[in-house]
Amino acid sequence: MWEYTDKVMEHFWNPRNVGEVENPDGLGEVGSIACGDALRLTFKVDENKRITEAKFKSFGCASAIAAASALTEMLKGLTVEDAEKITNQDIAASLGGLPKQKMHCSVLGEQVLEKAIAYYRGNPADNKEEMICECFGVTELEIQKALKENN
Amino acid sequence: MDRIYLDNAATTQPAPEVIEAMLSCLRKTYGNPSSLHSVGLEARGLIESARRKMAAFINASPDEVIFTGSGTESNNTVIKGIALSLQDKGNHIISTAIEHHAVHAPLSFLEEQGFKVTYLPNDDEGLVDPDDLKKAISEKTILVSVMHANNEIGTIEPIRELGAICRERGIYFHTDAVQTFGHLPIDVQEMNIDLLSASAHKLYGPKGIGLLYARKGVKIKPLLHGGDQEKRRRASTENTPGIAGFAKAVELAATEMEREALRQTRLRDRLISALLELVPESRLNGHPKLRLPNNINMSFAYVEGEAMLLNLDMQGISVSTGSACTSASLEPSHVLAALGLTQELSHGSLRFSLSRSTTEEEIEQVISTLTPIIAQLRAMSPLYRKQAVK
Amino acid sequence: MDRIYLDNAATTQPAPEVIEAMLSCLRKTYGNPSSLHSVGLEARGLIESARRKMAAFINASPDEVIFTGSGTESNNTVIKGIALSLQDKGNHIISTAIEHHAVHAPLSFLEEQGFKVTYLPNDDEGLVDPDDLKKAISEKTILVSVMHANNEIGTIEPIRELGAICRERGIYFHTDAVQTFGHLPIDVQEMNIDLLSASAHKLYGPKGIGLLYARKGVKIKPLLHGGDQEKRRRASTENTPGIAGFAKAVELAATEMEREALRQTRLRDRLISALLELVPESRLNGHPKLRLPNNINMSFAYVEGEAMLLNLDMQGISVSTGSACTSASLEPSHVLAALGLTQELSHGSLRFSLSRSTTEEEIEQVISTLTPIIAQLRAMSPLYRKQAVK
Ligand SMILES: Cc1ncc(COP(=O)(O)O)c(C=O)c1O
Ligand SMILES: Cc1ncc(COP(=O)(O)O)c(C=O)c1O
Ligand code: FES
Ligand code: FES
Numbered sequence: 001m002w003e004y005t006d007k008v009m010e011h012f013w014n015p016r017n018v019g020e021v022e023n024p025d026g027l028g029e030v031g032s033i034a035c036g037d038a039l040r041l042t043f044k045v046d047e048n049k050r051i052t053e054a055k056f057k058s059f060g061c062a063s064a065i066a067a068a069s070a071l072t073e074m075l076k077g078l079t080v081e082d083a084e085k086i087t088n089q090d091i092a093a094s095l096g097g098l099p100k101q102k103m104h105c106s107v108l109g110e111q112v113l114e115k116a117i118a119y120y121r122g123n124p125a126d127n128k129e130e131m132i133c134e135c136f137g138v139t140e141l142e143i144q145k146a147l148k149e150n151n
Numbered sequence: 152m153d154r155i156y157l158d159n160a161a162t163t164q165p166a167p168e169v170i171e172a173m174l175s176c177l178r179k180t181y182g183n184p185s186s187l188h189s190v191g192l193e194a195r196g197l198i199e200s201a202r203r204k205m206a207a208f209i210n211a212s213p214d215e216v217i218f219t220g221s222g223t224e225s226n227n228t229v230i231k232g233i234a235l236s237l238q239d240k241g242n243h244i245i246s247t248a249i250e251h252h253a254v255h256a257p258l259s260f261l262e263e264q265g266f267k268v269t270y271l272p273n274d275d276e277g278l279v280d281p282d283d284l285k286k287a288i289s290e291k292t293i294l295v296s297v298m299h300a301n302n303e304i305g306t307i308e309p310i311r312e313l314g315a316i317c318r319e320r321g322i323y324f325h326t327d328a329v330q331t332f333g334h335l336p337i338d339v340q341e342m343n344i345d346l347l348s349a350s351a352h353k354l355y356g357p358k359g360i361g362l363l364y365a366r367k368g369v370k371i372k373p374l375l376h377g378g379d380q381e382k383r384r385r386a387s388t389e390n391t392p393g394i395a396g397f398a399k400a401v402e403l404a405a406t407e408m409e410r411e412a413l414r415q416t417r418l419r420d421r422l423i424s425a426l427l428e429l430v431p432e433s434r435l436n437g438h439p440k441l442r443l444p445n446n447i448n449m450s451f452a453y454v455e456g457e458a459m460l461l462n463l464d465m466q467g468i469s470v471s472t473g474s475a476c477t478s479a480s481l482e483p484s485h486v487l488a489a490l491g492l493t494q495e496l497s498h499g500s501l502r503f504s505l506s507r508s509t510t511e512e513e514i515e516q517v518i519s520t521l522t523p524i525i526a527q528l529r530a531m532s533p534l535y536r537k538q539a540v541k
Numbered sequence: 542m543d544r545i546y547l548d549n550a551a552t553t554q555p556a557p558e559v560i561e562a563m564l565s566c567l568r569k570t571y572g573n574p575s576s577l578h579s580v581g582l583e584a585r586g587l588i589e590s591a592r593r594k595m596a597a598f599i600n601a602s603p604d605e606v607i608f609t610g611s612g613t614e615s616n617n618t619v620i621k622g623i624a625l626s627l628q629d630k631g632n633h634i635i636s637t638a639i640e641h642h643a644v645h646a647p648l649s650f651l652e653e654q655g656f657k658v659t660y661l662p663n664d665d666e667g668l669v670d671p672d673d674l675k676k677a678i679s680e681k682t683i684l685v686s687v688m689h690a691n692n693e694i695g696t697i698e699p700i701r702e703l704g705a706i707c708r709e710r711g712i713y714f715h716t717d718a719v720q721t722f723g724h725l726p727i728d729v730q731e732m733n734i735d736l737l738s739a740s741a742h743k744l745y746g747p748k749g750i751g752l753l754y755a756r757k758g759v760k761i762k763p764l765l766h767g768g769d770q771e772k773r774r775r776a777s778t779e780n781t782p783g784i785a786g787f788a789k790a791v792e793l794a795a796t797e798m799e800r801e802a803l804r805q806t807r808l809r810d811r812l813i814s815a816l817l818e819l820v821p822e823s824r825l826n827g828h829p830k831l832r833l834p835n836n837i838n839m840s841f842a843y844v845e846g847e848a849m850l851l852n853l854d855m856q857g858i859s860v861s862t863g864s865a866c867t868s869a870s871l872e873p874s875h876v877l878a879a880l881g882l883t884q885e886l887s888h889g890s891l892r893f894s895l896s897r898s899t900t901e902e903e904i905e906q907v908i909s910t911l912t913p914i915i916a917q918l919r920a921m922s923p924l925y926r927k928q929a930v931k
Binding site: 154156158161162163164165170173174177178181182183185186187188189190191220221222223224226227251252253256257259260350352357358359360374375376377378379386387388389390391392393457460461463464469470471472477478 | 544546548551552553554555560563564567568571572573575576577578579580581610611612613614616617641642643644646647649650740742747748749750764765766767768769776777778779780781782783847850851853854859860861862
Binding site for chain 2: 009012013015018029037038039040057058059060061062064065101
């Protein structure tokens with residue numbers, strides 16, 4: 001049904017950087033009740049504000065896993081300022097594209113990155129621990145916006 | 152290694168005998184059954200002999216059997232056809248929450264046109280309660296449609312009782328038997344069925360050919376208007392090769408159905424008990440006993456259906472899932488929701504559906520392949536971690 | 542002697558290559574195209590590649606091609622689907638007197654629901670006049686449906702002109718191309734077609750599979766409600782073997798259509814001129830030039846169609862007739878009536894429809910077989926005797 005690129009499948013089969021960074025500087029979680037996926041991102045930053053390590057955990061489909069995996073690869077070596085510029089389209093592009101209906105899985109990546117950076121800057125309030133039960137995930141609007149941007 | 156195909160509720164591989172029957176028809180019985188010359192008469196003969204076979208199989212008379220293009224078409228014909236022909240009598244239809252889209256979608260269409268539909272609830276194993284039907288019936292009820300067995304969770308509904316209630320009240324009773332036709336015995340007389348839908352590709356027959364049983368005297372308007380085929384109940388040049396294949400599939404079912412039901416039930420129960428034992432926080436969806444012999448539907452907490460499905464596929468095993476991530480609409484299964492499953496558990500569901508060719512070895516292979524896949528995906532899941540520290 | 546099959550307008554014998562393609566699909570590509578695993582993806586791939594072939598064949602884009610279960614289903618989908626989605630805009634539809642039942646019957650159904658239908662007249666060779674269309678269009682017109690070529694008399698209608706008129710007025714234009722698809726070139730852009738119906742079994746493809754072209758942006762409600770197949774425009778598990786066979790038939794047509802049209806036109810004209818010459822009081826029905834390459838429809842005064850048909854059949858030749866006696870309704874052909882034929886001449890009509898396998902020898906055989914049959918039947922006819930003594 002979905003036409004996944006080889007790149008998506010490659011990341012799905014061999015996801016990079018699965019797990020959690022110890023004592024993370026950045027931490028974010030998002031979950032979309034609408035499609036039941038959840039994503040957690042942690043990263044570590046060195047003295048030059050460069051991301052040295054990024055890890056993820058994902059409860060989601062192949063796109064969600066591949067998008068998270070690709071994101072962690074993109075993050076490594078970037079300054080936080082540069083990392084902030086990454087959009088869901090960049091993530092999708094690095095995978096050779098995603099099926100239209102699955103673009104929101106990459107939106108999750110953008111969202112979790114925003115949250116992790118906010119945490120890093122000292123706004124951990126953005127991160128509620130009880131995700132899934134509290135729907136603060138990607139909204140319909142955001143998905144539609146992402147779809148439009150990608151058309 | 153040969154592929155292990157366990158998605159037979161989605162569709163089956165046509166039996167070799169079925170392919171043979173189709174091939175012979177494609178080569179030799181190519182006439183238009185409406186043509187008067189001998190090439191046409193031969194085709195006509197093939198269809199009428201197939202019709203008699205179908206009728207005998209469900210204890211109907213040949214006149215009551217209409218060939219259609221799919222199970223979906225049969226359902227649409229019944230629902231819209233009865234609505235149209237009985238709209239003067241009433242505008243109320245009763246169905247259930249767990250019907251296939253091929254029943255729900257035409258019902259929604261009718262609701263847009265002003266019809267009222269009551270969706271009966273079910274218990275947490277998927278069973279509909281005949282008492283609920285009794286309560287739901289009103290003066291305006293013109294049709295009751297309850298599926299024989301559910302395609303996702305395999306639960307078998309109490310059709311005979313439901314049918315008896317309708318018969319007593321003089322209301323037409325339809326059952327979507329797409330999942331049971333050729334797998335479980337069906338007797339339309341004994342089970343009080345007025346209308347029944349079936350689809351050949353679920354019983355090792357070809358895709359693109361369906362059946363509609365309509366008891367003599369049931370008033371129904373056709374969905375396809377045109378020529379005089381099927382006694383004006385369904386226009387279109389008849390799909391003779393499809394009908395030939397369907398008839399052969401029914402012939403096979405008649406001889407092996409009973410034996411296969413027992414055999415597959417054994418394999419089914421082995422897979423269920425092994426997974427329940429080996430995978431913590433797993434559960435069976437649907438009824439443990441009143442269940443299609445070939446259906447296993449289970450949820451594995453903290454993992455996502457599509458991820459399991461693709462991992463299994465990589466290792467040569469085909470299954471399906473009720474996960475939203477795998478449906479075009481990205482909506483989670485309405486059937487699992489109707490069982491009261493949380494979204495999360497519904498996302499972690501897999502359906503294995505067996506066939507006449509499924510072996511014991513294959514079942515063991517599935518058990519030993521799936522268990523580590525789930526462990527590995529759980530290690531990756533943010534939900535699992537939380538649960539673990541709790 | 543091999544049978545001479547000249548009833549190809551009713552249905553054709555599937556080409557060996559078509560049967561091969563279906564066989565391979567039945568054996569290997571058995572998955573459900575909606576399934577996510579690789580067995581399903583393979584089936585999905587087959588369908589999408591077939592869709593691209595279909596689209597290229599008529600200069601459409603793949604998204605505009607919908608697979609259905611028959612030509613009848615395509616026609617019903619268009620007529621009822623447009624009526625339903627545009628009923629707020631108007632309730633007037635324009636068609637012709639000589640359409641197939643698969644157009645007339647859904648139109649009658651709509652008339653029962655309160656829609657108004659104008660049936661354009663035609664000249665005595667079956668041609669519709671674009672000026673008549675212009676005059677018939679009103680503010681309330683939502684659809685115009687005119688067949689590409691007539692199935693009984695073979696007359697080819699001026700589709701491009703009719704389409705241009707509709708395009709200019711912003712009215713949807715549908716053509717039933719069941720008789721021309723794969724036999725005459727079709728370019729939906731150039732011919733101003735918004736909607737088009739076709740059926741595989743008329744071009745050496747399988748029965749039970751149809752096509753509906755719907756130009757991007759055309760609003761149409763589905764006839765079959767259910768799953769998400771065909772982008773929600775036609776629910777039902779896809780008939781993959783049928784689609785595979787249809788695609789192969791189109792592939793064949795793309796390579797041989799032009800050559801065959803010339804070859805069959807030659808055979809057609811030979812049969813017409815020989816019979817006109819050899820059989821007194823015979824006439825050609827339909828247009829002599831604007832005519833399907835494979836269609837011959839002639840009337841032989843004083844004899845009855847069924848009698849000729851059965852005599853020919855006895856001698857191994859399959860043809861059809863417009864005679865009432867051969868139709869289930871016993872009504873004489875509405876098409877021949879629309880040409881202004883008397884009932885008597887209409888009763889004495891035969892249709893010969895050629896195919897890619899028809900040979901010159903076969904045509905000569907028909908000529909030498911039919912002539913004495915007619916003579917013999919006329920000797921038996923009270924009408925003929927009377928005529929003779931006059
Ligand atoms: C219960 C049920 N009803 C209806 C259908 C529709 O059948 P088809 O796809 O042949 O139209 C299916 C299967 O897809 C089914 O499982
Ligand atoms: C012009 C025309 N339209 C529609 C049809 C109906 O096609 P089908 O029988 O495949 O539904 C036919 C042939 O039967 C036809 O000749
Ligand atoms: S995680 Fe649900 S669709 Fe991607
Ligand atoms: S003569 Fe018998 S039906 Fe016409």
